[in-house]
Amino acid sequence: MNQEIVNKISQYQNQIWQTVSITASEASGEALTFGTPFTISTTPNDLFSEMAAPKLVVQFALANMPENPHILLFSQETFVEMAALMKKVDVLEIEEADDTLVSEVRPIIESIVQGICLAIGNIRNEPLISTGLSVRFQIFAFPQNLQRSESVVRTNVAIASDKINGTVVWLMDEDTGADLSGVHEQQEQTFGSTLEETEGRTVSALTLPEEAQNLEILLDIPLEISVELGRVKMLMKDVADLGSGSIVEIDKAAGEPVDVLVNGRLVAKGEVVVIEDNFGVRITEILSPQERLQRLNEAI
Numbered sequence: 001m002n003q004e005i006v007n008k009i010s011q012y013q014n015q016i017w018q019t020v021s022i023t024a025s026e027a028s029g030e031a032l033t034f035g036t037p038f039t040i041s042t043t044p045n046d047l048f049s050e051m052a053a054p055k056l057v058v059q060f061a062l063a064n065m066p067e068n069p070h071i072l073l074f075s076q077e078t079f080v081e082m083a084a085l086m087k088k089v090d091v092l093e094i095e096e097a098d099d100t101l102v103s104e105v106r107p108i109i110e111s112i113v114q115g116i117c118l119a120i121g122n123i124r125n126e127p128l129i130s131t132g133l134s135v136r137f138q139i140f141a142f143p144q145n146l147q148r149s150e151s152v153v154r155t156n157v158a159i160a161s162d163k164i165n166g167t168v169v170w171l172m173d174e175d176t177g178a179d180l181s182g183v184h185e186q187q188e189q190t191f192g193s194t195l196e197e198t199e200g201r202t203v204s205a206l207t208l209p210e211e212a213q214n215l216e217i218l219l220d221i222p223l224e225i226s227v228e229l230g231r232v233k234m235l236m237k238d239v240a241d242l243g244s245g246s247i248v249e250i251d252k253a254a255g256e257p258v259d260v261l262v263n264g265r266l267v268a269k270g271e272v273v274v275i276e277d278n279f280g281v282r283i284t285e286i287l288s289p290q291e292r293l294q295r296l297n298e299a300i
Helices: 003-028 044-048 076-087 099-124 144-148 174-181 183-199 210-219 236-240 289-299
Strands: 033-042 055-062 070-074 130-138 152-160 165-173 225-228 258-262 265-275 278-286
Touching: 003 033, 003 099, 003 152, 003 174, 044 152, 055 076, 055 099, 070 076, 070 099, 076 099, 076 165, 099 130, 144 165, 152 174, 165 174, 258 278
Parallel strands: none
Antiparallel strands: 033 152, 055 070, 055 130, 070 165, 152 165, 225 258, 258 265, 265 278
């Protein structure tokens, strides 16, 4: 592997994991610190010996490279500690690690991925979102992009809090590492300049702005738009007593704007209208494009 890739990714790690510390602390309600990152180049064969025991396996991709998933690996002990943190129980109260605990830790995992996307987006000065997130407790099986890659970028990061003392391993293939570090861009720019000098022309495939390529990918991502009329908290016994004809009073006055959410994140407000036989919403307030991308980055 090009050592420049490893060096540049290593330089980014502190910034990335400082952001992750913030997003994960917010999600868990506890102070979580991700630090002391250490990045090296390794090979899939060198990793096999560590994969005999089940782990919490997190897979996700960045939308600009959807076919090249990243992997986050958490040991069974760290998985249980995170679950205990989220359940607000002592770690000894969790008898064993299994798939039933995955839902407990998913908010932390989503916040970690969110933090990685935010930090990389800040480094690259462009919004980034994740896609294809999966969280499973299992024996790790290498995805195809890691199997094909001769070299793998590996980063070990310590996780620390009052209840957690563990490590997360972040794996990405060489092409993903080159893209993240900007090495591909530098090589393309150099190659394009050489062609221009020797042939007196530029190559459009090499000089196509990366932002345009990313935008084309983002435009094909399906999003769920929902309109929320209001919310209310009820006791379990009151919910059990609901029946046909029951009226649930919500916490919003008549005539107030309704919330328009994309993938569960508020992006606009509007008023309910009737279009022929269907309900609709007329947008009255909306976030700026930059703020909307930020909200979507948090949601995916």
